Amino acid sequence: MKKLILTTICTALIVNLSAQTTQGISHQAVIRNNENQPVVNSTIGIRITIIQGAVDGETVYVETHTPQSNENGLITFEIGNGAVVSGKFSTIKWTHGPFFLKTEADPAGGSNYTISGTTQLLSVPYAYHASMITLTGVDGAKYGLGVDRDGNLFTYLLEESPCPSISDADGNTYLTAWINEQCWMAENLKTTKYRDGTAIAYPGTSNTSWENNTSGAYAWYNNEISNKDLYGALYNWYAITNAKGLCPTGWRIPSNEDWDALKNFIPGVDHEKGNKLKSCRQVNSPLGGDCDTDIHPRWNEHGTHYGTDEYGFSGLPGGRRTSNGAYQEIGSFGWWRTSTEISGNNYGKWLGSASGSLGHQPNIPKNYGMSVRCLKE
DSSP states (O other), X not given: OHHHHHTOOSOOEEEEEEEOSTTOEEEEEEEBOTTSOBOOSOBOEEEEEEEESSTTSEEXXXXXXXXXXXXXXXXXXXXXXXXXXXXXXXXXXXXSOOEEEEEEEETTSSSOOOEEEEEEESSOSSOOOOEEEEEEOTTSOEXXXXXXXXXOEEEEEEOOOOOOOEEOTTOOEEOEEEETTEEEESSOOOOSBOTTSOBOBOOTTOXXXXXXXXXXXXEOGGGOGGGHHHHOOEEOHHHHTOTTOSSOTTEEOOXXXXXXXXXXXXXXXXXXXXXXXXXXXXXXXTTOGGGBOOSSSOBOOOSSOOOOOTTSOOBOOOBEEOTTSOEEOTTTEEEEEEEEEETTEXXXXXXETTOOSEEEEEEEOTTOBBBOOXXXX
């Protein structure tokens, strides 16, 4: 059991935490293994510690739980109604904060707590301030914690990625994400050189040069270099297929099949999978905190769809450059090239602010400029 939890790279624990009365906080979680399947009919050991003043401040309350997962992998318990180790939940003076919540877990169901994280409770117990943070376990594992405006807390446990560091011919370094036993770049490529150091053509404001390029070209959205570090570059087909190599050594352009495998790995219905790959940065994101922003890079506002970035992919809406050189859809769509050719054109993949899907688009013209993510060979 412990191995299953700790080797889960993507979402291993998704939590809804909602304030009830001062006598308890409802807590639910779904445990998944490294094949993304629920861990069913198993006992999980939990220890909850509430700390006052600072992360290393005074412990005011400690309790333990041993919830049993059901046939769907769901565990349910209530903070404030566990086996009390010390303190009294009902007498905590919530106005005398700050308070911090330390959560520890033993996937084997005992008291050998190998997963640990501490976060500040910014407004408790009736409503939680919207925030999103990264926590580090005692074994070095990491997980993210977020609270939306409805008082729902969600957590996803992450192990340190086994993906190596990566840099391109320009010396740019990139974050990576380990998903479905593969290493993906977690940022859009922004190199201006091929793997061997040869410069890639940059037509700039010349729409004619862009349209007629058949040797490989890139663009910054709206010809503004400030978009380089925000959304990366937009590459035409000829750049991604150039024999000099666009991706760093040991990495390649993912095929349409690679993208489909990524999509199929994500649990749930298709029209929600894309949201799990999007960066959480969005105008009026219900997740709040750093996710709720109008500063680029970010997604445009939408009442239903918002990114939760549960796999560290951090998909962003870098838009595209069309055949005639026009720029479109920054903030609304992220478009990514694949290495798959179809009927003289190219398969593309997309995420949209008004959609929860990871979509595909056949017959993308080869002289369109689109974002690129590299995949480790």
